[in-house]
Amino acid sequence: xxxxxxxxxxxxxxxxxxxxxxxxxxxxxxxxxxxxxxxxxxxxxxxxxxxxxxxxxxxxxxxxxxxxxxxxxxxxxxxxxxxxxxxxxxxxxxxxxxxxxxxxxxxxxxxxxxxxxxxxxxxxxxxxxxxxxxxxxxxxxxxxxxxxxxxxxxxxxxxxxxxxxxxxxxxxxxxxxxxxxxxxxxxxxxxxxxx
Numbered sequence: 001x002x003x004x005x006x007x008x009x010x011x012x013x014x015x016x017x018x019x020x021x022x023x024x025x026x027x028x029x030x031x032x033x034x035x036x037x038x039x040x041x042x043x044x045x046x047x048x049x050x051x052x053x054x055x056x057x058x059x060x061x062x063x064x065x066x067x068x069x070x071x072x073x074x075x076x077x078x079x080x081x082x083x084x085x086x087x088x089x090x091x092x093x094x095x096x097x098x099x100x101x102x103x104x105x106x107x108x109x110x111x112x113x114x115x116x117x118x119x120x121x122x123x124x125x126x127x128x129x130x131x132x133x134x135x136x137x138x139x140x141x142x143x144x145x146x147x148x149x150x151x152x153x154x155x156x157x158x159x160x161x162x163x164x165x166x167x168x169x170x171x172x173x174x175x176x177x178x179x180x181x182x183x184x185x186x187x188x189x190x191x192x193x194x195x
Contacts, residue, residue, distance in 0.1 A: 012050050014040045016064040019057060027104030028058055062112055066120055069097075070127050077131045083142045086135065091182045098178035110165075110174075124162070129155060161185070 018040035022031045033054060037044045051057035076089050112118055136154055139145035145154075161181070165174055174181070 011040075011042060011046065015042060015047055015050060015057075016061055019061045020065055023058070023061060023105040024101050027102040028108055029104065033057075058108065059112075062109060063119055065109070066123055070123050073128065074131055077135050083135075083139050083144045086138075087144075087186050091179060091186065094182045095179040098176070132158065158185075 015036065019031070019036050022036060022039060033044050033047055036057075037047055040047070047057065051060060072093065073090070076086050076093070079086060079089070081089075109120075112120070132155065133151050136145055136151050140147045140149075
């Protein structure tokens with residue numbers, strides 16, 4: 001990639017990062033293109049050169065966010081830290097995101113998530129399932145996950161959660177419960193043993 005192309009990609013990334021930060025804090029409706037331009041250190045015209053309109057920008061921010069979350073999850077799975085620390089990191093990340101994300105932006109993501117053939121589903125199938133499988137195998141090898149549980153059963157459980165969360169009447173209630181749901185997934189209703 002030449003210098004011009006690199007600068008162009010960096011500008012686009014700056015716009016996406018600025019948009020994401022603003023949407024996470026203020027939601028979508030309250031954030032204007034001029035505010036995004038100011039935070040990204042570009043002109044409004046530059047934003048429209050990269051993204052046709054605000055709707056396109058919102059959709060691209062959504063895709064960018066999903067890719068970023070996927071990379072973060074992959075990083076945790078491949079981290080050279082003990083299995084329990086990986087689980088704590090996953091739970092902490094979920095809690096941190098749940099506390100930082102604006103409800104309006106979250107609801108936009110969940111609407112996108114519930115659409116047929118959505119991008120989250122694609123990432124889930126292509127990346128999350130293989131990473132979860134690696135994580136489960138590591139947990140079994142280290143004695144933290146019951147080795148008699150099949151990965152298929154665990155993935156089936158995750159799929160049930162995922163399908164339930166896609167319902168519109170449910171996804172509006174999920175955000176405040178994110179940490180609890182993640183804890184139940186990893187530790188069950190009995191909770192983490194403290195021995």
